[in-house]
Amino acid sequence: MIAVTGGTHEEFREYVVARGPALLRAAHQLTGHPNDAEDLLQTALVKTYLAWDRIQDRAALDAYVRRAMVNINISWWRRRKLEEYPSEEIPEPALAGGHVYLPEQVEQALDRLPTRMRAAVMLRYYEDMTEPEIAKALGISVGTVKSTVSRAMAKLRGDLTIPEQRRLESRTSA
Numbered sequence: 001m002i003a004v005t006g007g008t009h010e011e012f013r014e015y016v017v018a019r020g021p022a023l024l025r026a027a028h029q030l031t032g033h034p035n036d037a038e039d040l041l042q043t044a045l046v047k048t049y050l051a052w053d054r055i056q057d058r059a060a061l062d063a064y065v066r067r068a069m070v071n072i073n074i075s076w077w078r079r080r081k082l083e084e085y086p087s088e089e090i091p092e093p094a095l096a097g098g099h100v101y102l103p104e105q106v107e108q109a110l111d112r113l114p115t116r117m118r119a120a121v122m123l124r125y126y127e128d129m130t131e132p133e134i135a136k137a138l139g140i141s142v143g144t145v146k147s148t149v150s151r152a153m154a155k156l157r158g159d160l161t162i163p164e165q166r167r168l169e170s171r172t173s174a
Contacts, residue, residue, distance in 0.1 A: 012049055015061060023065055030073045040076075044068040102160075109159035116140075117152035124149050 020041075027037035027044070047068050048061070055064060110118055119138060123129045124145075131149075135142045 008052055012052055016045060019062060019065075023062070023069075026066055027069055030069055040069050040073055041065075043072050047072075105160055106156075109156050112159065113152055113155060117148055117155070120145055120148045121152045121156070 023044075024037060024041050027041040028034060031037045031040055044065050048055075048065050051064075055061065110121065113121065116138065120134055123134045123137060124131075129137070131142050131145045134145045134149075138145070140148075
């Protein structure tokens with residue numbers, strides 16, 4: 001439990017209220033995920049609060065908190081365990097039907113996509129073109145390329161779900 005003195009607590013609270021949103025944006029840039037950013041900022045603010053009386057230059061508080069966030073993020077990153085290990089062979093997923101191979105399923109799923117979606121996915125993932133290059137090739141905006149590829153990938157994921165998995169998902173959502 002942290003001992004709270006009136007003046008220190010109020011001064012710290014005012015700092016957090018004033019600078020919290022900007023610090024949260026910095027944390028989000030470090031982590032890339034909103035929930036991780038909130039956790040990172042909260043941890044850095046706890047460390048800052050514990051050191052509050054030792055921080056002489058109040059103008060450097062943002063730099064202190066940002067440095068704490070960077071150090072904490074590095075520490076968290078180092079602690080993560082490798083949960084996936086590289087392998088010499090890439091296993092093919094077992095399919096319920098057993099007779100249709102994954103490459104054929106992917107090809108069939110691509111064929112079911114509307115023309116623009118199929119073209120955007122093919123250019124992005126098979127031709128390895130950038131979004132601006134795809135936009136120029138298809139005569140559409142970069143934003144349209146992003147949304148089209150996103151919707152196409154969602155459709156492909158849905159089409160490529162193993163039938164047994166679809167049944168399980170429908171049971172749990174019902």
